[in-house]
Amino acid sequence: MRITAVTIRVFRIPLRQTVASATLTLTHRELILVTLESEAGPIGTGWATTPGVGALAARALIDNYLLPLLIGQDARHHERIWQRLWTHCHFAGSGGLTTLALAPIDVALWDAKARAAGEPLHRLLGGSRSEVPVYASAINIHLTQDELLAQVEGHLLQGYAAFKLKVGRANAEEDLERCRAVRALIGPDRELLLDANQKWTPAEAVQRCRMLAETRPGFIEEPSLSDDVGGHALIRAQGGIPVALGERLGNRFEFWNYVRAEAVDVLQPCPWKVGGITEWLRIAALGACANRPVSPHGALELTAHLAAALPNCTAVENIFGFGLAEIGATTVPLPVRNGRMTLGEAPGHGVIFDGPALREYEVV
Numbered sequence: 001m002r003i004t005a006v007t008i009r010v011f012r013i014p015l016r017q018t019v020a021s022a023t024l025t026l027t028h029r030e031l032i033l034v035t036l037e038s039e040a041g042p043i044g045t046g047w048a049t050t051p052g053v054g055a056l057a058a059r060a061l062i063d064n065y066l067l068p069l070l071i072g073q074d075a076r077h078h079e080r081i082w083q084r085l086w087t088h089c090h091f092a093g094s095g096g097l098t099t100l101a102l103a104p105i106d107v108a109l110w111d112a113k114a115r116a117a118g119e120p121l122h123r124l125l126g127g128s129r130s131e132v133p134v135y136a137s138a139i140n141i142h143l144t145q146d147e148l149l150a151q152v153e154g155h156l157l158q159g160y161a162a163f164k165l166k167v168g169r170a171n172a173e174e175d176l177e178r179c180r181a182v183r184a185l186i187g188p189d190r191e192l193l194l195d196a197n198q199k200w201t202p203a204e205a206v207q208r209c210r211m212l213a214e215t216r217p218g219f220i221e222e223p224s225l226s227d228d229v230g231g232h233a234l235i236r237a238q239g240g241i242p243v244a245l246g247e248r249l250g251n252r253f254e255f256w257n258y259v260r261a262e263a264v265d266v267l268q269p270c271p272w273k274v275g276g277i278t279e280w281l282r283i284a285a286l287g288a289c290a291n292r293p294v295s296p297h298g299a300l301e302l303t304a305h306l307a308a309a310l311p312n313c314t315a316v317e318n319i320f321g322f323g324l325a326e327i328g329a330t331t332v333p334l335p336v337r338n339g340r341m342t343l344g345e346a347p348g349h350g351v352i353f354d355g356p357a358l359r360e361y362e363v364v
Helices: 055-070 078-088 097-117 121-125 145-157 172-186 202-215 229-238 252-260 277-289 300-309 355-361
Strands: 005-020 025-038 041-050 131-137 162-166 191-195 243-245 316-319 340-342
Touching (some): 005 055, 025 097, 041 055, 041 097, 055 097, 078 097, 078 277, 097 277, 145 162, 172 191, 229 252, 252 277, 277 300, 300 316
Parallel strands (some): 131 162
């Protein structure tokens, strides 16, 4: 399992349609693909995606600083490798670009370990269950209310029982009206989740949450700037809705700052942002110690394995339009049936990328 070569490729893939949240307009998805090789050939594949920023910088970081530290290492020693790479680049940042570059490498290491063991990743990581609940998530603040309801109705027909919608419109009454309409459509027993994408100041967020609380959201995600721990503590204490966050946090220490400040109810680590599976597992353990549920952010093809491995993980997010099959990176669609995903038995993470289809989007 000695690593003899590492291949890094970057792709910039247009979305089928432009979508918008309260703070971002998205037109592309970036994909960083890493393949580890030994003398016997390829042993593991890892990937990370971005909403259109950072992939080229991550590749440069890998090429110029991390690659020399990988060659010759035993791919089974993921803890040793992760700590070595993270420490080496710590001056450039303990999260952000550093962990974005680490993520596809770490995923490839775990894929190599699982494939060598002949086990699917979810079983190698813990095997808590083989099926996970999935919630319907869409970037939909730009839709009219009628379009929004049609979208949610489509997800209802697919069997989903939990739905996340974007809030953060300039008019607070519009947000409330849209949430009321969705609650009426899905009924009292299904789960409504909200995401503000860091739109508000803490004071604004408290006001907005108090308004929206009547629709009984399961959580409000990123109501304010993710750097502001104290602001989220205020929102959690006074807003009346459980607070979820984590997609912008870069390591276990940032999550711990939120937990110890009583500023978060649901942890949402993204494997791309925290440097891959190794750090993600540490954050999930932190959540278990603090009695906080973990609801992984995005990356369903990978996070389904992570959620299936551990008992304190709740539903996994399916962001419609962002799946690997939906952007053309793989030909295998997600096996989500009636709001649940059953994990397969293929060794490793089981994702096979479609090289010919990706070629036209490669950035060299």
